Amino acid sequence: MLLTTQKLQLSIATLVQNTVEEKHKINKRLGNEVDGQPQIKHFRDDYKYLEGTSSFYKIHTIQKTWEQAKKRCALEGATLFYPEDQNEVDVVLAHLKETQPMYAWIFVGISSKLAKGVFTTVDGVAIRHIYNRWGHGEPNDANGEEDCVILRKEGTYNDEKCSNKFPFICKKTLQSLKWNEECNTPYLDYKYNVDLGRCYKFHLHPLTWREAVEACDAEQAYLAIINSQQEASHLVNITASAPKDKVQGWYLRGAVHLGFNYDTTEEDWRTTTGETLEQAGYAMWGNYQPDGGESERCGSMFYNGHLNDIGCEGHRCFFICEKENELLSLFDDRFGI
Template sequence: MARVKYLFIYLLLQSVLEFTYGQPQVKFFRDDYKYLENTRSFYKVHTIQRTWENAKRRCAMEGASLFYPEDQNEADVVLTHLNETQPSYPWILIGISSKLAKGVFKTIDGLSVRQVYNKWGPGEPNDAGGDEDCVILRRDGTLNDDKCSKKHPFICKKTLASLKWNEQCNVPYMDYKYNEALGRCYKFHLNPLNWKDAIDACDSEHAYLAIINSQNEADYLVNITAEAPKDKVKGLYLRGAVHLGFSYDPSENGWRTNTGETLDGAGYAVWGNNQPDGGEDEQCGSMFYNGHLNDISCEVQKCFFICERENELLNILSERFGE
């Protein structure tokens, strides 16, 4: 009987995910992306202006890529969308640059600009000042080279053909893993960031920096930390700690999770020896690899981090069937 019940739940879940959520059949990627049928792709106009490198990085964080027009049709479709949503923008950054070889403009995929969209404005590219290695797309559909250090609006793109869907976690990111006992999904990030940037990275994946609510959850985070291939990651970052979603709240004179609970109220307040010990210099949260809590700088130290996401649909089904 139990097997029949679980089979029913699985089939129901599959059906709902297929026809309600983000499967390619219903053409959904993320709720902040717009699907355009004429190009069979999803787009997000970013109004917070960034440099070319930061725009490229932001799109990658969202599981997408910095947009560039592949042909005249895509340029027309996207510019029409831009005009309808952000009519005041005269241009946007696009994923074409000559950063690797001066004067040789290639896409972020390594294609020559001649293989995609090669409609330059009059006299462009002119490399004014000798440092115009990135490209903007003007509202009139022409390209212009510009400084990579300048901040501009930009668009991220995800093709329908490249979309894969994590059905267990209901996200377009296959590296989130569902833990049935905890009813949540987790991802261990191997790209060390500071605490504030880790918050942003989780948010870009429609998740949040992990919050420990029980000893069982702490044990699970310790386990996925131990299993992560951390030793293969090179560079300067703090070994031995992983960012988590809590920080010191001066107005409350205590540590609180990013959802506003005290650590005791959230269900886990096991600090490491002599922690917290950083005072005003360390007002954000992490855990040692053994699961004990640790205070850390919010902006200075880069660490690995864990994102957490609740799958509301799975939780509803679990509650419904008393599991």
């Protein structure tokens, strides 16, 4: 039965690869400049495409500070929205009023954080070159503390404290959208492993464990979970081939964040999906690990593949995100493999 399952998985993986290659051939023959989802105007399920601006938008209802909002949009492969012209104001505010009518204002990607009183967008465009209708008496920089900008539902700007929290919108233009066919995702750095039927991305920007969880989630993935020795070996190979030595600055070398932590309720190490390490299929700890006690409640992997406990907040290091291949998952569910 095991051999039959492995053959079936290989056949499905081959089908996926052949489908991708055939699509590339068709696009090339037709002279298409974009592949896959851009043609059907799809970025992510949680983004809405608006024809009036040829862009995708996501309304974030969990309120954040301006910097947090900017970071979240960047993690999703988008930018913190700001209106380029009157048309975009009209289109986006109409969408906001239709879907979230209770919100009277949102943060936008405009601030004077670089130079007091000089308002520019998150991508460096001076406000005079875009939509710039201020409310009466604004900006007034109350108490010298208002360097970020909100857009009111009537279409006017007001300057606000960057540390205040507001809803916000992330934006992705159709023109900027590229597609990773093998992993069925807009994030191009994910690489498909045919044997495991999953996609992986090694992140070279060191973060804390909790920040890494957020970064993977923003890409509609999850912090990698090892389910077998084969998968552990693959993560070791990914780690070895990544250009880690080029990364400067302070971070914890020798370890990579993974998706498990210590569950104080269960008093056991569990994956972020709730399984014990043994249930998940891999529990090979490094020598004398875990050894950190209450100060190291989150999980990582040494570069050799052995597990290690690590601080959830204090240790910045590389990490690996994992994403299911949706076509393979469909077959897995159907055939019970």
